[in-house]
Amino acid sequence: MPELYQDTVLVIGSGIAGLSAALELAYLGLSVTVLTRADDAEDCNTHWAQGGIVYRGENDSAELLAQDIMAAGHGLNNPDYVAYLAARGPDYVRRLMMQQTRVDFDRNHKQQWLTCQEGAHSVARILHHKDATGQAIHKVLLAALRQHRNVSLMTHHTAIDLITPNHHSLDRRSVYQPTRVVGAYVLNQQNDQVMRMLAKHTVLASGGYGQLFLHSSNTAGARGDGIAMANRAGARIINTEYVQFHPTTLHKKGAPNFLISEALRGAGARLINAKGEFFMQHYSPEWQDLAPRDVVSRSIFKEMQRLNNDCVYLDLASYLQADAIKAKFPGIYQFCLQHDIDITRQPIPVTPAAHYACGGVWVNQHGMTDIQQLYAVGEVACTGLHGANRLASTSLLEGVVTGLDAARAIADNTDRVDFYDKQLIPPWQMNSMETADDVLIQHDVHRIQTIMWNYVGISRSSERLQRALRELRRLEDDIEQFYRNNRVSDALIGLRNAVRTAIIVTLAAWSNSHSIGCHYREE
Structure with missing residues (x-):
């Protein structure tokens, strides 16, 4: 090359x-x-991505989709772009995924595209492949x-x-x-x-x-x-x-934060706390378990704090037959089974995790x-x-x-x-031929992740954000020096980018004193 x-x-x-x-x-x-x-x-x-892609269902319209998008975004959306995507998006999906290529979306018994309903959607308009x-x-x-x-x-x-x-x-x-x-x-x-x-x-x-x-x-x-x-x-x-935390990822020691799709709640699964009690009706009487993600994530977070637990549970087994669970959610079923959780017989331990920017x-x-x-x-x-x-x-x-x-x-x-x-355009100039210490890179990555989770996570405050900025800025100075003193590598590039982006996110969170959507300020 x-x-x-x-x-x-x-x-x-x-x-x-x-x-x-x-x-x-x-x-x-x-x-x-x-x-x-x-x-x-x-x-x-x-x-x-386990969840689906928005299409257009029966008794649906661009106006109705736009209303749902605006409601989930708490009205801070760009209305012109929302209207544009709601009107054009389904046609783009049809052209790219049904005409130019052939994506095997789920079909009903009549071999028609099967559309499902998910949280905060007014109608069933989501295409899935299991x-x-x-x-x-x-x-x-x-x-x-x-x-x-x-x-x-x-x-x-x-x-x-x-x-x-x-x-x-x-x-x-x-x-x-x-x-x-x-x-x-x-x-x-x-x-x-x-x-x-x-x-x-x-x-x-x-x-x-x-x-x-x-x-x-x-x-x-x-x-x-x-x-x-x-x-x-x-x-x-x-x-x-505005960082969206997915409300339900697998919480099991030794297992990754595997995504437990919202489609489970769309299929009838209910959230329960460690006592086996339903709790979403206390936080979102209108939507309950199908509330928007920011509401569900904060509700789980508050319930975990209230009971001093490190997770809640998602119960699908009580609402769907075992064969239907295996057919509809085979990937989730197999992954959880690998970690000794049979979702056809027991609730899934879940916790929120950073999901979407x-x-x-x-x-x-x-x-x-x-x-x-x-x-x-x-x-x-x-x-x-x-x-x-x-x-x-x-x-x-x-x-x-x-x-x-x-x-x-x-x-x-x-x-x-x-x-x-x-x-x-000059060739790239290597500052050094020294190889960066992977232990130092991993340590700094973990520091960034810990700062962001504790201070810039689901629930934020002015004091936490100010502390995050102080610590991240000091860390960035060290990382920039580290970057310039070592040969460039993928891990070192990622570390440099991570701390810069962390500061950008934290500054934005600190500058916005209004709690709205997935940006929640305790003040």
């Missing part, structure tokens, strides 16, 4: 948003390179991408920083020009070489930052890489205080950031769709819509953009 690489579009990330963008660009005749830091492109949050919808979608899109000659997929490649001429160019007069992105410096993990990857357009599709917290449902790559890179490039970032890099309706030639799609971006909280199963839909729209905007603008003069 040459040290200098050039393609028309560079997509950083291989989840649903990145794949949707790359496929559409390829269909439109553009050449695309897709990067992922993972060993396997399937290693992303999309692949592990309890592994994300995996079903991701496998189909990834297979289509691998077959397309216009797309190159590179695993084991970690983006270090976006290349902006007014910062990186050898022509110092570039500082007078508007900021634009012309590619990225990228680490090839397999040979430890850093490449200049130049492109006319760069698309951030790197996902969220759930791994900043001690308990998270996210995969290892959700460490805020895209947010941090965009911030260093000067992009506008908004709404990062409602904020991110500001983009317009076409996925354009406020930096020229830089786009952002999916969870790393903020269209304003979610407002202060995300409605269940809208994330996969948003990934499709933002990905396709960004691709079309890029195709419309490609002829007006030239490649930047590659002679003006």
